[in-house]
Structures are given as structure tokens and as C-alpha cells.
Amino acid sequence: MKNRKFIYLRSTLLLSFVLILFSGCDDDTWPLSREVSDEIDFAKFGNNPEVFIDGFSGGLEYLPFEGSKLDAFSVDTEVKYAGTASMRFDIPNFGDPDAELGFAGAIFPDYGGRDLSGYDALTFWAKATKAATINQIGFGSDFGDNVYRDIKDQYLVTKQNLRISTGWTKYIIPIPDPSKLVNESGMFWYAEGPENGDGYTFWIDELKFEKLGTVAQPRPAIFEGEDLEAQAFIGIQGKIPDEGLTQTLNLPSGNNETVLAAPSYFTFSSSNVEVVRVNQLGFLSPVGVGTAEITATLGGVKAKGSALLEVSGGFEFAPVPPARDPATVISIFSDAYANVLVDNYNGFFGGQTTIGGAIEIIEDVENIIVYENLNFVATSFTNPTVDASGMTFLHVDIRTEETIDPGDSIILELIDFGPDSVFGGGDDTGGGITFTSGDLESGAWISLDIPLVNFTNNTGGGLSGFANGAKTNVAQVVFASGTISSIVVDNIYFYTE
Numbered sequence: 184m185k186n187r188k189f190i191y192l193r194s195t196l197l198l199s200f201v202l203i204l205f206s207g208c209d210d211d212t213w214p215l216s217r218e219v220s221d222e223i224d225f226a227k228f229g230n231n232p233e234v235f236i237d238g239f240s241g242g243l244e245y246l247p248f249e250g251s252k253l254d255a256f257s258v259d260t261e262v263k264y265a266g267t268a269s270m271r272f273d274i275p276n277f278g279d280p281d282a283e284l285g286f287a288g289a290i291f292p293d294y295g296g297r298d299l300s301g302y303d304a305l306t307f308w309a310k311a312t313k314a315a316t317i318n319q320i321g322f323g324s325d326f327g328d329n330v331y332r333d334i335k336d337q338y339l340v341t342k343q344n345l346r347i348s349t350g351w352t353k354y355i356i357p358i359p360d361p362s363k364l365v366n367e368s369g370m371f372w373y374a375e376g377p378e379n380g381d382g383y384t385f386w387i388d389e390l391k392f393e394k395l396g397t398v399a400q401p402r403p404a405i406f407e408g409e410d411l412e413a414q415a416f417i418g419i420q421g422k423i424p425d426e427g428l429t430q431t432l433n434l435p436s437g438n439n440e441t442v443l444a445a446p447s448y449f450t451f452s453s454s455n456v457e458v459v460r461v462n463q464l465g466f467l468s469p470v471g472v473g474t475a476e477i478t479a480t481l482g483g484v485k486a487k488g489s490a491l492l493e494v495s496g497g498f499e500f501a502p503v504p505p506a507r508d509p510a511t512v513i514s515i516f517s518d519a520y521a522n523v524l525v526d527n528y529n530g531f532f533g534g535q536t537t538i539g540g541a542i543e544i545i546e547d548v549e550n551i552i553v554y555e556n557l558n559f560v561a562t563s564f565t566n567p568t569v570d571a572s573g574m575t576f577l578h579v580d581i582r583t584e585e586t587i588d589p590g591d592s593i594i595l596e597l598i599d600f601g602p603d604s605v606f607g608g609g610d611d612t613g614g615g616i617t618f619t620s621g622d623l624e625s626g627a628w629i630s631l632d633i634p635l636v637n638f639t640n641n642t643g644g645g646l647s648g649f650a651n652g653a654k655t656n657v658a659q660v661v662f663a664s665g666t667i668s669s670i671v672v673d674n675i676y677f678y679t680e
Contacts, residue, residue, distance in 0.1 A: 228296040234305075234370045235291075235389075251282065252274075258270065264308040272385050292324075304395050313378070314347070319374045320345050323336055323445065334464070340359060340444060340445070371390060399432065399433050400439075401481065405427055407429070409488050416494065420466060423465035423467065423477065427488070428445070430444045444481070449479040449486065454476040477489060501673035513571060524566055525563070527563055551671050554672065558663065559661060563658060565600065575680065576632050576634055579595065579631045581672055598657070599654060599656050
């Protein structure tokens with residue numbers, strides 16, 4: 184098994200738990216806990232448990248996500264489980280022009296706030312036109328518009344991959360800790376895309392919060408229940424990943440149900456606050472050299488999972504690129520040069536496992552790209568594509584965060600979309616260079632200056648060799664590996680001498 188050196192990365196300790204580097208917190212976000220005067224008389228909120236029973240409950244609103252099919256939701260008086268109406272959700276087909284991002288999703292908030300502390304679950308009946316799996320569904324999403332709280336989606340709960348069928352079935356989404364929900368505005372939310380490219384319809388009825396009394400045996404977890412060892416750096420702050428925060432409860436059926444629970448449900452602790460401090464949202468601030476163990480509880484129950492952090496000095500940045508005449512450089516990603524317009528740093532192609540790819544800001548002065556769980560990933564720049572025909576080299580700085588074993592390799596590819604500037608138009612070309620274990624170094628930056636004429640080998644995808652193209656419509660830089668999981672990337676640019 185590889186010896187991994189996990190580094191704090193901005194977005195989260197992702198699925199394989201690399202901690203992404205990011206800039207320091209502002210004064211208004213660290214720490215988030217504040218002292219409150221004993222003289223304050225807190226408002227009392229209604230405890231109406233109903234969300235949709237034949238119609239919207241009082242105060243409920245419908246707010247679609249940006250990019251969603253706007254008319255995906257409607258009230259259906261023909262199909263219902265009970266009463267006179269149900270909630271109908273029409274999921275678009277892939278490519279539906281009315282769904283900008285190819286999905287349907289919305290929140291249903293009540294910004295007056297409700298006291299849900301007397302209930303232990305959100306329940307509803309649901310059916311669909313075909314067997315399907317709803318990507319995400321739950322409660323606690325409010326777009327941050329609750330005037331009594333300054334934290335967006337503070338008590339968000341997400342049930343992932345909810346399987347529904349063509350027959351009416353009751354579903355239960357447990358509340359991780361009801362005592363937290365004394366003023367909740369996020370009554371319900373969902374996000375779902377087409378199934379195998381095809382849209383479908385599902386219905387929800389009798390949507391309400393209930394006190395079942397038989398939701399029991401809490402088993403919270405952080406870091407997906409794993410005990411991790413990680414390396415951190417003074418002044419480089421990170422965050423416990425929301426994806427690894429879960430609560431598992433036993434339902435009346437006897438089955439266990441696991442949901443993602445927002446950080447605010449947990450109480451995080453550091454074994455040594457002189458080394459690492461942690462706040463109520465799971466933000467970690469290394470402040471001294473040494474080691475500290477991060478643990479948590481939820482509702483007084485110790486969460487499974489921990490992170491033992493070893494804090495050392497500052498993070499080593501990539502080498503500063505040489506000063507070059509801007510006319511001789513086409514920069515894709517670098518703080519040293521003006522960059523072209525980039526569509527994304529992770530296009531999430533079919534079959535891809537790679538996560539990350541957002542720009543990570545280090546100490547407000549440096550940017551990096553982080554990829555985790557790597558198999559293949561593309562940085563894409565198609566609007567417009569890049570004319571690299573006058574360039575002679577591609578430069579990339581790469582840092583791997585795990586031991587390098589014999590047989591390890593990373594492939595770097597360039598893809599040209601051809602004269603039509605469209606992916607898959609039949610005139611695409613591509614080629615790659617393979618860097619083996621002898622070219623790589625664990626925990627250190629390697630600087631690659633690769634002649635463009637070397638991109639001659641077809642590495643897959645049915646493309647002819649890149650050298651056969653004119654390099655006038657370069658659109659992607661691809662990183663791929665079957666053995667290296669975690670890389671940090673900086674300074675991607677073409678240049679000529």
C-alpha cells in the first residue's frame with residue numbers, strides 16, 4: 184500500500200481525503216462561534232410539520248436551482264397517494280434546451296422559520312414512471328436567506344441515490360440531531376438528472392416532518408469513518424469534507440439509513456489547539472508545529488473517524504516561471520502570465536473517477552489545481568480553442584503526494600478539436616507523453632518542458648496522432664494515470680524560444 188502524504192486542500196478532504204490548500208479565513212468567518220448576551224429574548228417559531236399536503240403549507244416557496252429546468256415542478260391533481268393533489272417533478276431528457284445544465288432541482292423554503300426540534304424525520308410517499316434513482320434529496324437548503332442565521336444551509340441533510348419505483352412507497356429521511364432545528368427554513372430540496380439520458384416523472388405526496396419515536400441507534404462519522412494521517416502546513420487552512428460527514432440511524436423498518444449531515448450538526452475537537460484549531464463548520468487552522476488529532480461528536484455520540492495531523496513549515500510552491508515576452512507565451516493556467524479563457528479544469532467525462540480541479544488559492548498570492556482519485560481529467564478551453572501552431576513547447580509543473588513505486592506513471596495528453604473546433608466532429612487529433620516512475624518524485628515539484636513535436640503517440644480515444652494535426656485548435660490538456668491518485672498542477676502554458 185502506498186504511503187500517502189495528505190495535504191490540506193481547499194475544497195475538502197475529498198473522497199480519498201486529500202486536504203486542499205486554501206487562503207486564510209476572514210475575520211467574520213473565523214471563529215464562527217460568538218458569545219450571546221443572556222438578555223436576548225429569542226424569537227419562538229411555529230412548529231408546523233407539514234410541507235406539502237394537497238398543496239403548499241403556509242409560507243412555503245419554490246426556488247429552482249440555477250441551470251435547472253424551471254418548470255420541472257407542478258401540482259398534480261390527477262396522480263396522488265392521498266387527498267386531492269401531489270407534487271409532480273418532470274426530469275428532462277439529456278440535451279433538453281429548457282434545462283441549461285441538463286437536470287432539475289429546487290429548494291422549498293419557509294423563510295419565516297420553523298421549530299422542527301420535536302420531530303425526528305422527514306417522511307413522504309413517492310412513485311415514478313419507471314424505476315429510478317434520485318441523485319440527491321433532503322432538507323435544510325435555504326440559499327442562505329434565513330435572516331436569523333449567517334451560515335448558508337447550516338443544517339443541510341442529503342440522502343444520496345434514493346431508489347424509487349413505479350408503486351407508491353413511504354420514505355424516511357432521519358434528522359441527524361433534532362435539537363438543532365429550532366429555526367429551520369429549508370423544508371425540502373432535490374436535484375436529479377435524466378436516467379441513462381432519458382427523462383422521467385416522479386411524484387411526492389404527504390411530505391411532512393414526523394415524530395416516529397423509533398429512529399434510534401445513532402452512528403455518526405467523519406472522514407467516512409476512516410482514521411487518517413495527514414500532513415498540514417502553518418498558515419494553510421483546510422476543511423473537513425462535507426462528503427465524509429454522515430449520520431446513520433435505525434428506522435422503524437429495522438433498516439439503517441445513512442444521510443450526509445452538514446458540519447453544524449457536529450461538535451469538532453482538536454487534541455492540541457496550539458497546533459490545529461477547528462471551528463463549528465469544520466474549518467481547520469494549523470497554527471503551530473506538532474501533531475493534533477481531529478475528532479467529533481454528534482448529539483453527544485462520538486463520531487467514527489479521525490485525522491491525525493502533522494503540522495510542519497510552509498508549503499513549497501511551484502518554481503516561478505521565467506519572465507518571457509508575452510508574445511511568445513500562451514498561458515492556460517499560471518500566475519505569471521495572462522491566461523486564456525478556460526471552460527473548466529475538470530469536465531467530468533463518462534467513466535471518469537477524478538475529483539477536484541477547481542482553482543485553489545494559497546495565501547491570496549498563488550493558485551494551484553488539485554486532482555484526486557485520478558484516472559483521467561481534462562482542462563478544457565474551447566471558447567475559443569488555442570492556436571498553438573507558433574509554439575514549440577508545453578510547460579507543466581506537477582507535484583505528486585504519494586510514494587512513487589516502480590511501474591507508476593502519469594500520461595500528459597494534448598487534444599486538438601480540428602477545423603470545426605468541436606469535440607467529436609471527426610477531425611480531432613491527439614497525442615500523449617508518458618512519464619514513468621523515474622521521471623516523478625514524491626512530495627516535490629517536477630517541471631516539464633515538452634517539445635510539441637513529441638506528442639506523436641495516440642494514447643486512446645480513437646484519435647489520430649497529434650503531430651498529424653496543425654495544432655491550430657488545441658482545446659484540452661489531459662492528465663491520466665492508472666497508478667497515481669493525487670497530483671497538484673501549476674503553470675500550464677505553451678511557449679516558443
